[in-house]
Amino acid sequence: MVALLLANLAAVGLAKGEMRQKGDTAVQSESLLENVLAENTGKEKKGTEWDGDYVSKTEPYPYLYAKNGVVKEEVPEKTVFLTFDDGPSRNTVKILDTLAKYNACATFFLIGENMTEDGVEIARRAVEEGHMLGMHTETHRYEKIYHSVDSFLADYDKLAARFVETFGECPSAFRFPGGSYSSYINPIKTELREELNRRGFVGYDWNVSGEDSVGTPTAASIKKNIFDSLEGQTQPIILLHDSPCSNLTAEVLPDILERLVAEGYTFMTLKHREPYQFPW
Numbered sequence: 655m656v657a658l659l660l661a662n663l664a665a666v667g668l669a670k671g672e673m674r675q676k677g678d679t680a681v682q683s684e685s686l687l688e689n690v691l692a693e694n695t696g697k698e699k700k701g702t703e704w705d706g707d708y709v710s711k712t713e714p715y716p717y718l719y720a721k722n723g724v725v726k727e728e729v730p731e732k733t734v735f736l737t738f739d740d741g742p743s744r745n746t747v748k749i750l751d752t753l754a755k756y757n758a759c760a761t762f763f764l765i766g767e768n769m770t771e772d773g774v775e776i777a778r779r780a781v782e783e784g785h786m787l788g789m790h791t792e793t794h795r796y797e798k799i800y801h802s803v804d805s806f807l808a809d810y811d812k813l814a815a816r817f818v819e820t821f822g823e824c825p826s827a828f829r830f831p832g833g834s835y836s837s838y839i840n841p842i843k844t845e846l847r848e849e850l851n852r853r854g855f856v857g858y859d860w861n862v863s864g865e866d867s868v869g870t871p872t873a874a875s876i877k878k879n880i881f882d883s884l885e886g887q888t889q890p891i892i893l894l895h896d897s898p899c900s901n902l903t904a905e906v907l908p909d910i911l912e913r914l915v916a917e918g919y920t921f922m923t924l925k926h927r928e929p930y931q932f933p934w
């Protein structure tokens with residue numbers, strides 16, 4: 655069991671991990687949940703990782719705890735961080751095929767409700783192929799998740815439990831739906847960010863957007879949006895989507911990668927980049 659847990663921790667440690675065998679999944683998942691719960695509770699008892707007034711890190715959201723997975727390192731000058739929100743979906747499969755063809759890696763911010771049996775297999779494939787997974791939301795319903803800090807944390811706890819069940823722990827990287835500055839999130843943003851940071855999570859917005867889920871995008875508009883705003887950006891984080899509706903993104907991705915490669919860019923997952931959120 656310990657070996658299995660370690661294998662799964664490695665998988666969500668966002669490097670290549672071992673695929674768990676099918677079968678006996680329910681029993682294994684239950685044990686993983688118990689183990690992680692015990693581990694989190696143990697950390698809480700020690701209470702050594704945060705200074706100042708001690709506040710429970712795991713209650714009342716027992717799975718909402720992450721090990722900070724950011725690796726601080728020098729990032730080569732022409733590096734892009736591709737990110738895809740709102741998967742997994744059938745479009746994620748096409749996107750993974752394209753990324754493999756160009757030897758590129760990316761970070762996927764997942765929606766819990768899309769982590770069906772098929773969705774989970776797609777997420778496992780992404781990890782197997784060297785990509786990174788991040789937290790996006792369980793439901794993606796703005797009026798519900800941004801109703802209060804507690805509504806948001808309750809939503810994220812469900813998503814975290816899904817990750818724990820599948821990979822043994824939840825990723826430390828998260829992205830707020832709509833980003834960290836919007837009329838939806840602004841009333842609760844400061845407290846919410848503090849709560850997530852306190853629990854070990856690190857946030858990532860973007861500084862380049864394909865605008866592929868806004869209005870009526872075209873292949874040309876997505877490419878133009880990206881390459882117009884890429885210029886002059888350091889450590890660009892490119893926002894794209896892999897939702898069930900993102901057919902166009904999947905179609906245009908080969909063109910985008912072709913040009914990024916031709917312009918001398920290399921690709922990294924966000925694990926290698928310092929956190930980035932919109933200035934408040």
Ligand SMILES: [Zn+2]
Nearest residue numbers: 739740831832
């Ligand atoms: Zn989203």
